[in-house]
Amino acid sequence: MAFNPPPKMTAMAAAAGTYKANLSALQLLMRGLYGGAYIAIGAALCTVCSTGVAAHLGPGIGKLIGGAVFPVGLIAIVITGVELFTGDCMLVPLAAMMKKINFGMVLKNWICVYIGNLIGSIWYAYLMAVGPLVSGHADGMLAVNAFGITAINIAVAKTLTYKAVGAAGMWSCFMKAIGCNFLVNIAILLAICADNVVGKFFGIWFPIMAFVSSGFEHCVANMYFLPAGIFLNHWHPETTARIGGLLQHFGGLTWGDMWLWNELPATIGNIFGGFFFIGAMYYFFYRKEVPKG
Template identity: 60%
Template sequence: MANAPAVTIGLASNVGKYKMSLPVGQLLLRGFMSGVYIAVGAGLCTVCGTAAAQYLGAGIGKLIGGAVFPVGLIATVLTGMELFTGDAMLGPLAAFFGKTSWGSVLRNWFFVYIGNLIGSLAYAYLMVMGPFTQGNFATAEPNAFALNAVSIAVGKTLAYKSVGGIGLWSCFLNGIGCNFLVNLAILLGITAKDFIGKFFGIWFPIMTFVATGFEHCVANMYFLPAGLWVYQSFPGIATKMVDGKPWNPLLSKFGGLTWGDVWFWNIIPATLGNIVGGMIFIGLVYYLCYRNELPEEYRAGHQASPGATVGK
């Protein structure tokens, strides 16, 4: 069973109204939990994708990572937590329909972003100290999963840095593509009326964005610190050689990875792209499509509970 498109947009705008009214403590706490959930999917993607491309091909390797990553958004949506990238669409949609203020939208974004960052960092620390190293920092290098975490972080930062300004533009565009698909997943989750429908409505678009290689700022709050912390704990991997060649040419070329690389070459442009992808390419577009078709009970001034459709 599914809601009609106009009803879905009405429900989504009500969800946005509800989320923009949450107190700061709730935004931080729910943001923390969503940051953890997204990091859970990212960590699973790192582990399951390790060496997959080597044996199955690059495309299948991407598919495997994409297939397991959606657990994070599924958990976020179905438990009602707060994710910045989802609120980048739901908040503006509510504001376009006159159900909340733009000040409330910015307030939500600020505190949810902080909550997501803290949750992502906490889970990255757990993975580095746990599965990636088992706490053993006396060896020359960590296990294969940790090395893959470094490769992912390098690919999401130094690959853009290596081409200069156009790399920032590329990361920004990848952020747009990502949040276009993430918020499509959220709308499909709201459209569906049962668990199975919500599960697959969310799963397919998220699998698509991950397998395609788009950039999600909250997922990268896990991917990049996890890889950076592994590199900082085992700096010798920057000069590691395999068959007479650098194990990771970009890491070798730039002499390592820094927090500046993490923020400037990925998280900042990805965040801006995520905002545009969610607010403009989904929020504004669907507002323009259905602003004259919204059922009366979903128009501004009417009371409606977000109910079980609350999502990210």
């Protein structure tokens, strides 16, 4: 199996970041839209496949099954060449540190890809919220099904559990986001190491399975998880009493909860995890060994 050694891997990562930074804003936006949708595919699959598992096999196995199916999104992104904000948190700054681009280009990439990821993720959340997460009943109405209840509970766990404890919850979300993008960018580097599809598949699969099973926070995945729960709760308000707990205590899920208690700390944490803990460190490790030319 072909393998690129670490110095060459670092050079290839910087070259990938250079390519991404030189794309037009429209290209970044549209590729980001597809990247967000692909991550949402994995997140939706994780929601469906983990439903009911913990009650029969235990919470650890439930997490493992969800983690095992989630990586389909990043595998599709890497192999088909669309854009993901969390990967670009490492690749594009690495190119800037190698002096191939400037940091203004890093900012342009991040803004365009983030917006694209958000649009694609919310579109897929809408698709799921009016489709597989609800079921028809004899009274002619749609109601949230078991998969939809899981979707709402995931959204509650990612917002209201942090809101309930205030600053400590925000710090927890931030630290989980660092752990997430530490693993996501290990997956990106392992994919770059491999020169064939099988190697890329397994290089991506194991770290992504680890981040999801561990319960870390990925700002792009949460662009699906949280809108899906919000859509269902807003369109089917009876679920608030049905689920109870923090959902009933806070009177439901809001877009403000999504941004303040998850997306803001998760995005900042993902930047730290990708930029500083992977990109900057691999620049430090191999900058003098990177092949010239």
